[in-house]
Amino acid sequence: MVEAGNVQAIEFTVNGERREATVASRQLLVHFLRDSLGMKGTHIGCDTGSCGACSVIVDGRLVKSCMMLAPQADGCEIETIEGIAKDGELTAVQRAFHEEHGLQCGYCTPGLVMAATFLLRRNPQPSEDEIRRAVRGNICRCTGYVNIIRSIERAARNGAEEAA
């Protein structure tokens, strides 16, 4: 049992790297990532679980990191936007957002890339409806979403070509 405490020692993996930390029990995961680990790619938009800008993947689940406490990440494998491109090479999703102009100001982009990455792992060839539903939790105030949907459609094609 993890005994009750206002401070907790946690062990976790972030983008493949094993780490240990001591966190305040009340600290949100997004603040831990940004302020304690210095990984500022995960953005805070609304801080109420509505906008999805802080989306990360924890143990294979897409979560809003402002809706989870840092001590809940104990023992977990966390993937953030910083970790998805390997060796400086953009992923199929990242390339597609560039090619299809799937961003303007870019604030929502880390969350959308994580949501799209999660979708394509589970469903490599999604329909347009499935893509729209997959980014239902991610708000973009610039693009009107059309280019984001196109980006994810293209990412699915890019991914299929890479896999072929």
Added chain:
Amino acid sequence: MLLESVAYARPDTVAEALQLLAENEDAAPLAGGQSLINVLKHRVASLELLVDISRLEELRGIAAAPDGGLEIGACVTYDELDHSPEVRSAQPMLADVAGHIEDQQIRDAGTIGGNCCLSDPTNNLPPLLVALGATMVIASSGGPREVAASDFFHGYFATAVGEGELLTSVRVPPLAAGASAGYSTVAVGADSKAIARAAALVRANGTIEEARVVLACVSPIPARHAGMEEALRGRAAEPAAVAAAAERIGADLEPLGDAHGSAEYRRAMARVVARRAVCQAIGNGGPQHG
């Protein structure tokens, strides 16, 4: 946002969780956290201790009996309900409704137990579980007890789960031969906050033999509408008869109006969603999510 100071514990068993909840007056179970974390951020409630039950193996399973009955652990997420072959096969409407709650991130965290224990009248699962005749299993220091879903919801944010107790599972009985569920919502936007909602369970064989019609968002708790149920019994299982029965919903409802809909609008939409849910259950309506 910074939460008020709060302690965190993660028990390994339900027994340890019950002990932590019993020993600490201002303790609360933390499951998916998709409502509780915001409550704490906004400092609506002040807690001393969060008891993280989200990983308790005892609360994480879905057991299917050969007859199609399900026992679903309280910490099974919406996404797990949506993707469970057992739930899809035995209770397709439950899987479908869970798969249309808000967004992927919320479905990956939010739990069936949390959805029920919060007892927000706009929550998706309570009216469906009442319609399906589910039983809620509650653990307490004195041992487990069972409460019918129809008796579980006591009011806004109030349920049968008392101090120091924990909802551990939801039992959903198998669908009777010829029975099918329906569900319909009028919402602010797709898969979002409900303005009016109905769930139905109808047993029919050309003629409606039995119907449960549960309305939500028009009273503090999901409630069966006896008038419409009575008007459906013995009638032809066809849309015209359902529409006529839905007319029984009227002045007996006293919904609250808010920014999303006036009381009169909610009452009118209750008739609409009740008709759609029953029509869907008898196979005369399209899919109704949300």
